[in-house]
Amino acid sequence: MRTPIFVTAASIAAELHQAMLEAKGLALTAKNARALAVRAGSKTVGFKAITHFIDELASDIIRQSQYINGVSEKLSQQAVSLWRTSTASEKFYWISQQGSEHQESLSAAMKVCFEQRETLSGALQRGLRELEQQLEEGDKHIRTANLIATSSKVEASSAEEFRSQLEVIANNITDTADKIRAHLSKARSLLSQR
Numbered sequence: 001m002r003t004p005i006f007v008t009a010a011s012i013a014a015e016l017h018q019a020m021l022e023a024k025g026l027a028l029t030a031k032n033a034r035a036l037a038v039r040a041g042s043k044t045v046g047f048k049a050i051t052h053f054i055d056e057l058a059s060d061i062i063r064q065s066q067y068i069n070g071v072s073e074k075l076s077q078q079a080v081s082l083w084r085t086s087t088a089s090e091k092f093y094w095i096s097q098q099g100s101e102h103q104e105s106l107s108a109a110m111k112v113c114f115e116q117r118e119t120l121s122g123a124l125q126r127g128l129r130e131l132e133q134q135l136e137e138g139d140k141h142i143r144t145a146n147l148i149a150t151s152s153k154v155e156a157s158s159a160e161e162f163r164s165q166l167e168v169i170a171n172n173i174t175d176t177a178d179k180i181r182a183h184l185s186k187a188r189s190l191l192s193q194r
Contacts, residue, residue: 003193005124006079012131012187013072019138019183020065023058026145026176030055033152033169040162047155047166053148054173061141061180068134075127082120088113131191138184145177 030051037048092110096103149170156166 004079004083005128006076006083008190008193009072009076009079011190013069013076015183015187015190016065016068016072019180019187020062020069022176022179022183023061023065026061026173026180027055027058029169029172029176030058033166036162036165036169040159044155044159044162044166047152047159050148050152050155053144054152057141057144057148061138064134064138064141068131068138071127071131071134075124075131078120078124078127082117082124085113085117085120089117128191132188135184135188135191138180142177142181142184145173145180149173149177 033047033054034051037044037051040047089110092106092113095106096110152170152173153167156163156170159166
């Protein structure tokens with residue numbers, strides 16, 4: 001049995017909420033990296049520039065996760081409305097097939113119900129396409145995070161006594177990016193099951 005779209009949209013919203021929490025952790029990593037770069041001074045000049053990109057990336061991921069969460073919540077509401085309208089449409093159709101004496105009095109309501117179902121169905125399909133596009137955009141952020149992590153590791157290698165601390169930060173970026181990627185993949189998988 002196929003999972004109702006409103007359940008899928010709510011599950012996607014939950015995955016993206018977790019991705020947003022991970023991105024907030026990435027923002028904290030950026031602050032720690034910046035503090036370490038300031039403390040290390042000229043030994044981490046290259047790393048200092050990278051901290052700006054880490055912070056910007058975290059902000060972008062948080063902002064995008066919040067946006068996608070809003071889209072998912074709206075989709076969930078639209079899906080519930082579509083389910084209700086479809087159920088009502090089925091009942092109207094059943095009544096019309098029964099040759100009921102009240103059929104004529106219901107025709108205006110039936111027409112409105114059928115039109116509303118088509119409108120909601122179209123809006124839901126557009127929302128699902130928007131959600132797919134936003135998830136693809138999230139993948140771009142993760143690729144950027146991996147590039148930043150690689151650059152961080154390169155810069156850490158020349159930071160002498162701060163090397164191990166900077167490597168921890170670079171590994172933290174990689175780990176966080178992997179966790180966010182897992183949440184995005186799960187969201188995409190849920191979306192493809194619809």
